[in-house]
Amino acid sequence: MENRWAFTIEWGDCDAAGIVFYPNYFRWFDAAFQQLLRQRGLGQRELGERYGIIGTGLIDCGARFTGPAAYGDEVELVTRIERFEPLSFTVRHIVFKAGRTIVEGFEKRAFLAPGESEGRLRALPVPEAFKALF
Amino acid sequence: MENRWAFTIEWGDCDAAGIVFYPNYFRWFDAAFQQLLRQRGLGQRELGERYGIIGTGLIDCGARFTGPAAYGDEVELVTRIERFEPLSFTVRHIVFKAGRTIVEGFEKRAFLAPGESEGRLRALPVPEAFKALF
Amino acid sequence: MENRWAFTIEWGDCDAAGIVFYPNYFRWFDAAFQQLLRQRGLGQRELGERYGIIGTGLIDCGARFTGPAAYGDEVELVTRIERFEPLSFTVRHIVFKAGRTIVEGFEKRAFLAPGESEGRLRALPVPEAFKALF
Amino acid sequence: MENRWAFTIEWGDCDAAGIVFYPNYFRWFDAAFQQLLRQRGLGQRELGERYGIIGTGLIDCGARFTGPAAYGDEVELVTRIERFEPLSFTVRHIVFKAGRTIVEGFEKRAFLAPGESEGRLRALPVPEAFKALF
Numbered sequence: 303m304e305n306r307w308a309f310t311i312e313w314g315d316c317d318a319a320g321i322v323f324y325p326n327y328f329r330w331f332d333a334a335f336q337q338l339l340r341q342r343g344l345g346q347r348e349l350g351e352r353y354g355i356i357g358t359g360l361i362d363c364g365a366r367f368t369g370p371a372a373y374g375d376e377v378e379l380v381t382r383i384e385r386f387e388p389l390s391f392t393v394r395h396i397v398f399k400a401g402r403t404i405v406e407g408f409e410k411r412a413f414l415a416p417g418e419s420e421g422r423l424r425a426l427p428v429p430e431a432f433k434a435l436f
Numbered sequence: 437m438e439n440r441w442a443f444t445i446e447w448g449d450c451d452a453a454g455i456v457f458y459p460n461y462f463r464w465f466d467a468a469f470q471q472l473l474r475q476r477g478l479g480q481r482e483l484g485e486r487y488g489i490i491g492t493g494l495i496d497c498g499a500r501f502t503g504p505a506a507y508g509d510e511v512e513l514v515t516r517i518e519r520f521e522p523l524s525f526t527v528r529h530i531v532f533k534a535g536r537t538i539v540e541g542f543e544k545r546a547f548l549a550p551g552e553s554e555g556r557l558r559a560l561p562v563p564e565a566f567k568a569l570f
Numbered sequence: 571m572e573n574r575w576a577f578t579i580e581w582g583d584c585d586a587a588g589i590v591f592y593p594n595y596f597r598w599f600d601a602a603f604q605q606l607l608r609q610r611g612l613g614q615r616e617l618g619e620r621y622g623i624i625g626t627g628l629i630d631c632g633a634r635f636t637g638p639a640a641y642g643d644e645v646e647l648v649t650r651i652e653r654f655e656p657l658s659f660t661v662r663h664i665v666f667k668a669g670r671t672i673v674e675g676f677e678k679r680a681f682l683a684p685g686e687s688e689g690r691l692r693a694l695p696v697p698e699a700f701k702a703l704f
Numbered sequence: 705m706e707n708r709w710a711f712t713i714e715w716g717d718c719d720a721a722g723i724v725f726y727p728n729y730f731r732w733f734d735a736a737f738q739q740l741l742r743q744r745g746l747g748q749r750e751l752g753e754r755y756g757i758i759g760t761g762l763i764d765c766g767a768r769f770t771g772p773a774a775y776g777d778e779v780e781l782v783t784r785i786e787r788f789e790p791l792s793f794t795v796r797h798i799v800f801k802a803g804r805t806i807v808e809g810f811e812k813r814a815f816l817a818p819g820e821s822e823g824r825l826r827a828l829p830v831p832e833a834f835k836a837l838f
Binding site for chain 1: 581582584585586587588591593640641
Binding site for chain 3: 720766768771
């Protein structure tokens, strides 16, 4: 169960050095995770309504860069949920260019609901029904 | 030697859950690192010309999120270079909201020059003169 | 009654030609409009609660570019509400670099509320109390 | 000769009102124009090398919004070059959702080369060979 997303690096994705401005990788990670959800008929909205959360928010994330991508490059982003923990789950992302890994990243996400005090959030247990889908 | 940057979370920084869309934190990390460089009279362009690099590119990065920020929130981002290694250096970023840490992040950066084959980059030793500035 | 916002063009704001990637100007226009609202103690949230709208959404916008801005450039964005019409108002934005106009833009905005059919919005009359503030 | 691009509105494309943050439409306009160029075997880099320009930069742009798009919506962006003038050309963009036009926009672009004084750009005549392609 994974999501494969092939796309082209666009002009606006690159910085003045002519390579991808790195925060964009996290934008793509987020979009790829959404695609994975939609493969199972879920979206942030459905998750919110079904589980009373404001979203599957980030607890931790990271990326390691082993090669650059530039305007016009064709890349593929492969995404899957790698691990479930009681209060979080980890999404793994790998970006390939011409068959070579150029970025490896992860997102550790939680089912976040409003917390007891304003402006705070708390993590709910990851629902079994959600785990079962992936 | 650190950079302190106070700013307001804007409408366009937030997602449909009303909190910061997390890739923006990396955009701010990058801008804060540039501010730190400019405090020392450096910019990406000066670094490029002085050291023959295309930029101080990313090798690794990450962020941990312990609280949300929403539209209109005042935050402060404190940034400093935490560690030098032979071929890289690590920039530490902390985002405060109302005195409380809400995001801790890092960027591991290298002095990147064009590599031997096209589309590859290689890391040069971090110049002593650069280390001395920070 | 205007908003003046001085800021520095950052690395991530520029494209591979080394100049500002133009959609960013609209991001800044939106943020400057929010700053103008906040000068009067308003935010999108307050507007929403007070007037039953989902926001002051865009009907029309545009920008003319007469000079480039690049990484490290200091610019100033001057913003004011230029005209009120029954169902909309027009925000004027001018970006200056070294005293010279480099971008002139506008946003025509409306007080948008949910429409009769799903996924549609309708414009409410611009409240007199709002006009009086500006 | 047009470019048709169907895509899904992602979570990070939307603002706290749950609809597309409008500067993203210009990001998509730019990407769609690049796709149109690539259909003809051109990219910004090829244009730069062939014609001695830094890019096909913006002189003027605008968009009118007649309906919202939200997370998960499927949209189609149709793009073509509408008009050539001696020193510029106009790209027309229309965004459709469920067969209905929700955004109409344009980009007036020029072949921009470095100008006589630093930090200025000048428009070159639009090459006949370029016109012939579209």
